[in-house]
Amino acid sequence: MAFGIKRVDVVAWKQKIDQGQIAFLTHYWLDDRFPGCKTVTKVGCKDLRRLSEWGKQYGLKKEWIHHRKDGYSHFDLLGDKQAEILRAEDIEERLLD
Template sequence: MAFGIKREDIDMWKAQIDRGDIAFLTHYWLDERFPACKTVTKVGCKDIEKLKRWGKQYGLRPEWIDYRKDGYSHFDLLGEKQEEILKKEGLTHHIWK
């Protein structure tokens, strides 16, 4: 279940994806499959090959992409990997959000 996110944040994320950028969206999230994780960062791009190359540099596998028919395919980053990638991307404000 997602919460703590504004419509304008989602719209901005989608606009970045639509431009072909690598886009980041972090929000609170609860899922009983991952009880230790309280947030998720969705990293998307409409250019799937670009998204795969981006993920490869962080050890993310293409089969981990949530392929979406609506054009907003993305990786879901959780836990330590989420924090590691956000720091390397210079997006620490997503961690403290």
């Protein structure tokens, strides 16, 4: 279940994806399958090859891309891997505090 996210943030994330950028969106998220995780970061790009190559540098497999018909395919980052990648990308995320 997603919550604590503003429409303006979703729109900005989608615009970056539409422009061919690697785009990040972090929001609160609870799922019983992932106890201890309170947030998820979605990393998307309309160029799936570029997204796959980006993920490879962090050990993410292209099979892990959540393919969406609406064009906003993305990786879902959780837990320690989420924090590791956001630090490496120099993205300060207040939701992880």
